[in-house]
Amino acid sequence: MKAEDTKRVLSIDLTKKDIHIVERRDLFDEYLGGSGVAIKLLEEECKPGTDPLHASNPIIFAVGPLTALYPSASKTVAMFKSPLTGNLGESHCGGRSAMAIKLAGYGAIVIKGSSDLPVYLAVQGDAVHFRDASSIWGVEAHTAGRILREVEKGAGIRTIIRIGRAGEKLVRYACAVCETYRHFGRLGLGAVMGSKKLKAIVISADKSIEIPEATRREYKKVYDELHDVVVKTDAMEKYHDLGTSGKIYDLNKIGGxxxxxxxxxxxxxxxxxxxxxxxxxxxxxxxxxxxxxxxxxxxxxxxxxxxxxxxxxxxxxxxxxxxxxxxxxxxxxxxxxxxxxxxxxxxxxxxxxxxxxxxxxxxxxxxxxxxxxxxxxxxxxxxxxxxxxxxxxxxxxxxxxxxxxxxxxxxKGVEHASRVYGGQDYALAFGGNEMPEYHTGLACYLNNLTGARHSHLDSAGYDLDQKLMGKEFSLEEVVSALVQEEEWRQILASLVVCFFARKVYTADRIVKALNAVGIENWTAERLEDLGRVIHRAKMDFKFREGFSLAKLRIPKRIFEVPTPHGFLKEAEMRKAIAIYGRMIGREVPVMEQR
Amino acid sequence: MVKKLAALDVNKCIGCMECMFACSRRVGRGGFDKSAIRVRSAGGIERGFVIIVCRACENPPCARVCPTGALRERTGGGVILDEEKCIGCVFCVQSCILGAIFWDNERNKPILCKYCGECEDYCVHNAIGLVDLNVGG
CATH class of the missing domain: 1.10.569.10 (Aldehyde Ferredoxin Oxidoreductase Protein, subunit A, domain 2)
Structure with missing residues (x-):
């Protein structure tokens, strides 16, 4: 198939047990893929006020123009309305999911409706099979995967995305497990699948993408350059040797x-x-x-x-x-x-x-x-x-x-539980999502509060905090750096490349990589602009669904324990949130200090 | 010395599929449906990986069963495919108990390792590599 042929959206209706395949060049040409295309599909498919656990909440999986073509372009973006936060749900996962979706011939898959009996989906190219999952309903995630591995074909060239019992029981922070050891972890995709009685999705790769004759030589050259950078940056040492846990000891040592x-x-x-x-x-x-x-x-x-x-x-x-x-x-x-x-x-x-x-x-x-x-x-x-x-x-x-x-x-999560039983001062959720580990300073919490997913990977505030150690900085500078980082990450998440390879995929290299596979007319400026557009679209969705910067709850606990930058102050945090609001064109009404 | 591709240390394989992608890239494809090497888990990732590639056997069964002489023994070991003579009977695939002959559905021809070593360049963990044919493996 040609790269153009992957600008298709596979739409699956679980209620009607029916599918449609639609060409959406309009979306992929303008928004690349991944997060960019997913937020547009979410706008189309998810009506305002949708109950996240109702059949009408769509699940969107999207890959991008670099998927299956370049190294470390290995992630899939899932988008849905989150049953945990009642707002934007977005979660990323690798495993074999991205290449399987792309090489099955799709840029995105939209799953709508709700099945009357437990089902799993087997996607084999243009054929989608609805299979009875009654026998694996109530089975834990690992076992379900093991069973599907045996009954479905395509060993080694497929992805098996499934839920455990938590997803079936609608635990609001249930995840979807992929290839046993990877996860669409955050914000409750597993519960949305559970609400649809969708136990698993098996997607098998069965095609390859033809590189245009005219750019083949250039493609190989750009590929080699990127591959070389991937294996020679510090990413290799940092993530292969000890893995992500390599930073634990040092982070603890600085009291962060x-x-x-x-x-x-x-x-x-x-x-x-x-x-x-x-x-x-x-x-x-x-x-x-x-x-x-x-x-x-x-x-x-x-x-x-x-x-x-x-x-x-x-x-x-x-x-x-x-x-x-x-x-x-x-x-x-x-x-x-x-x-x-x-x-x-x-x-x-x-x-x-x-x-x-x-x-x-x-x-x-x-x-x-x-x-x-x-x-x-x-x-x-x-x-x-x-x-x-x-x-x-x-x-x-x-x-x-x-x-x-x-x-x-x-x-239903710590936000909900603490509302019922008390102890909100030490219920560590931001925007309804339970916090990540960082207590590195102002930036990590601004990230938690303002990030579109309330995930540390939105704007990497923890990283900024550590870079700012021992330096003078203004609130404007911090907020501006976070906004810029989050906007740029929309591009990485639309291509879709792993954030661990973010230093490899600079704007110039991205433009070259796109050109070499026949996707033209992109420039560094256009990418930057698009990053902003995607970020604002995600924020628009959030505001549409009731998100409010002024009403963000900040647990008192974070002000009671010193960070490596000293004690944080609520007044300052609120001020920074207001600055953030102004920067993205959302004025925050002045609230009385609590 | 005649070379062949070999799994040097399967324990170093991380299952990244770079070798598979590299093999199809030779013919201008992004993906691996034109690849002569496959990596899959040995029944669950926890058990590690299996690397499947032509081991250039002595007296190769695939060449013996080829009814048209399209597959013949390479001097020094391994096989060479003459595509013009191939009628797509799939006997070679059936004769290879390693499962190392793959099928090109678009062209109805077998896909066999050419021992070129392109994939080796992308295996940064040194799980595979070209070796001299008379050296084990």
Whole structure:
């Protein structure tokens, strides 16, 4: 097929069990792909005020013009209305998802409606099969994947995106699991799939893209240049050696990482050593793997060998670990060993929940329990205690089972649970999304508050905080840098390249890469402009759905613990939010200081 | 010395598929449906990967079953395909128990490793590489 042939949108209606394939050159020519095309499709498909768990909430998967053509262009963007925040839902995932969608012949897939019985979808080129998933409904994410691997064809050249029981039970921060160890982690895609009775999607690659004869030589040249840069930048060393967990020890050392629900911003030295990327690698690392078409191999898998019953009954479990999951379990819940982290990550992964949200939620619950706000009556007998891995394991099971009203509330996220039970001052959610690990300064929280996804990857405020250490800066400078970064990331997310390769894909290289596959008329300026347009479109969606900069809740806790930049002040944070509002053309009404 | 491509250390393979993409890129394709090398998990990523490529066997069964002489033994080892003679009978694919002969559905011809080593250049983890034919593997 020609590259032009991938500017198609596959539309799947689960209610009618019907499909349509529509050419959308208009969208792909103007918005590239990924986030750019996805937000436009979301505007088209998601009416104002849509209930995120209603059949009318669409799920959009989108890849971009560089997918399957260049190294580290390995991610898929998922867009939907989030059942966790009630607002823009966007989550990115690698694995084999991106190349499979593109080489099946699509730029985007839109899933609408809701099935009457559990189904999974098998996409094989232009054919889409609706298959009965009753036999795997209620089955954990890993097992479901294992079963589908056997019954569907295309080993090695397909993606299997599925949900666990948490998604089926509509836990608002349920994730979708991809290739067993990768996730569309944040903002509840798993619950949206669950609400549609969609257990899984298997997409098989069956084509390749013909490079125009005229640009073949140039394509290979540009490819080699990009490949060379990918393997020679620090990304290779940074992400392949220790993986994303390589920065844990240092971040803890500078006091920039929430520990035990941000009781402090660093763990004791012996805990930090135990939970460091170095320790995981030396003790537990068993294999490093990569997403399709990415030479870096940042995915780190650990092997955990455990005696689970007397009489030499051992089991060895492979468990993925990354910076965020280690933090959300180990640091947030005060665990004392790397093995304990893996045990919890494994349980959370198999049930199909976002590990970051789960960790933050349980950390809040532990503190609330400690403070007497919650009792064993509510927790169904569980005495939540820092470091008690067994109790946490049981709590996670109960969030999925929801035996009592308390667990039904926990299943709706920490914003909701703290509204019901109190303890909002230390309920660490921003814009309704549970926070990431960083307590590095003003920028990381501005990122959490103003980022379109309330994800640390929106504008990388944590990175800016660290770059600003020891420097003088104005609020305007900080806000402006964050806005610029978030706008540019829209381009990376529309191509779609992995953010770990962001230094490789500069504007000039992107233009060259596009030209070499016959996509012309792009310039650095046009890319920059488009980044802004996409970012504003996402923000427009948010405001349309009730997002308000003035009403953002900021948990008091973040002002009570010093960051590497010292104590943060709420007045300053509110001022920065107002500056942000002005910069994106959304005036923030002056609110009284609380 | 006649060369062939070999899996040097499958434990170093991270499953990135760069080799597969490189092979199809030779013929101006983005993807891997023209590739003579495949990498897939050994039944779940936790078990590692399997690298499937022609090992240039001695007395190759694929050449023996070819009814038209399109596939013949290369001097020193391995096989060479003469596409003009190929009638697309798929016997060669069936005869290769390694599954290392792939099929080009568009052209109805087999896809075989040419031992050119293009893929090796993109395997930054040194899982595959060209080796002299008389050296094991």
């Amino acid at each position: 990482m929430a520990y035990k629900n941000l009781e402090s911003a660093s763990a004791p030295e012996e805990i930090a050593r135990e939970l460091s990327g170095e320790n995981f690698a030396e003790k537990l690392l068993s294999r490093r793997v990569s997403c399709s078409h990415c030479p870096i191999g940042c995915v780190h898998l650990a092997s955990l060998r455990e005696l689970y019953e007397p009489g030499y009954y051992f089991k060895t479990t492979t468990i993925p670990y990354d910076n965020e999951p280690i933090w959300a379990t180990g640091f947030m819940l005060g665990l004392r060993s790397a093995e304990d982290c893996l045990r919890l990550i494994d349980i959370i992964d198999k049930s199909g929940m976002d590990v970051m949200s789960t960790g933050v939620l349980l950390a809040w619950a532990t503190e609330a329990f400690e403070k007497g706000l919650l009792t064993t009556e509510q927790t169904n007998g569980l005495a939540l205690k820092w470091g008690d891995v067994q109790v946490y394991a049981e709590a996670i099971q109960k969030i999925v089972e929801m035996p009592t009203e308390f667990y039904q509330n926990l299943a």
